[in-house]
Amino acid sequence: MTRPDPHWFDPTELTGAGEEPTPAELASIEAIARALGSLRSGEPDPGRDFPDRVMAAIAAEPEPAPLLVVLAALRRGRPAVVVAALGDAWRDLIGAGRPVLVRAQAIALLAATLILAAAIGGGAAVGAARLLDLQGPLSPSPSPSMPVGPSPSPAVTPSPSFVSPTPEASETPEASGTPEASETAEPSGTPEGGGGGQATPTPEPSRTPRPTATPEPTRTPKPSATPTPTPTETPEPDEHH
């Protein structure tokens, strides 16, 4: 009804695409174009207060800034928008007729990008250097003279050096400073069950050593209240984890 003729669809618009529509296709295209054109009938005007409503919504928005656009694009995971915004900022920087504030925002965005790129690049370089071991080893490598070698036999009579400040020495030999741990027969049946399978006969778990034969009240976390040194069947350390 109120069809603006200058915008009306003409099938000849589709010519020149290399692949010309067949007459049957043209008939279908014209039919669907007519149907689409029928959607234009009776278009109402927006309310008179519509611009005011839009401006009220705009008033609640922060100032449009390239940096905000980039942050929003990063949040939505749209790298193409980020690249486009950086390109726009560059054009704002070098283009003529841009207001000072626009140029300042463009400079801020580009500077922030450069700093971020430098930080990421520097971090990557340091990481690569560490990976290549250019800065020396971070921790002393375990010496071959530190055999862990936990014997499967449980320690029934722990030696005085048994109570080490790092009970997990048998698990991580390279991190412990108690090489004598290899000398003492640490129980292999750790509560996690990762030590090697002999958990049930182990009277003394590695986490809660309970020296019964030679009690050392200053080091043992749990001095045995029971006078009998018989090993219990159920290890307790699960309570500590």
Next chain:
Amino acid sequence: MHGVTTILDPERERGAEATTDDGAIVARVLAGERDAFRILVEREHRSIVRICYRILGNLHDAEDAAQEAFVTAYRALPTWRREGSFGAWLARIAVRIATRRAAGRRAIDWLDPATVEAAAGGVSPDPLISVVRSEAAAHLRSAVAKLDQPYRDVVALRFFADLPLGEIARLTGRPLPTVKTHLRRGLLRLREAVEGTP
């Protein structure tokens, strides 16, 4: 200057002037003069609401979508490249928002009497005819909203935003022959979608 210059293509010349004006207004907004955006809103809001109405078929929804389009455009103002007109850029945003809303609608909706009357051409309709027309229009809108990309964008920009194919090519960054191919295929797919369902 225009008075002595022979204008070979008045529409194009007017478009170039509008783009220059748009650029100046947008620069003012970006410089912190927020109220300058009202100039663009006053100038474009009728066409934007109309585009949204063609896609959604309901004035209330169309105004909501148009408002969202303006706010989105305001946020993204620094990304407008000043190559095409601001109105075309805004129309593309509105088409995206309105088609997304149309695609998310329920398949069956209550008929708005105003919409029914509009579908019948504004005349007092035969109720049955008007309902059938209204349902057909809703079905067609839904089919457009469900078109795959890039066909949906091209069809909507051409038929709902009334943009010429050259402008669509510039907006979407695609060659003109590609846009023509997308439009042809999009229309044929739309025809299949409309005819393929009862």
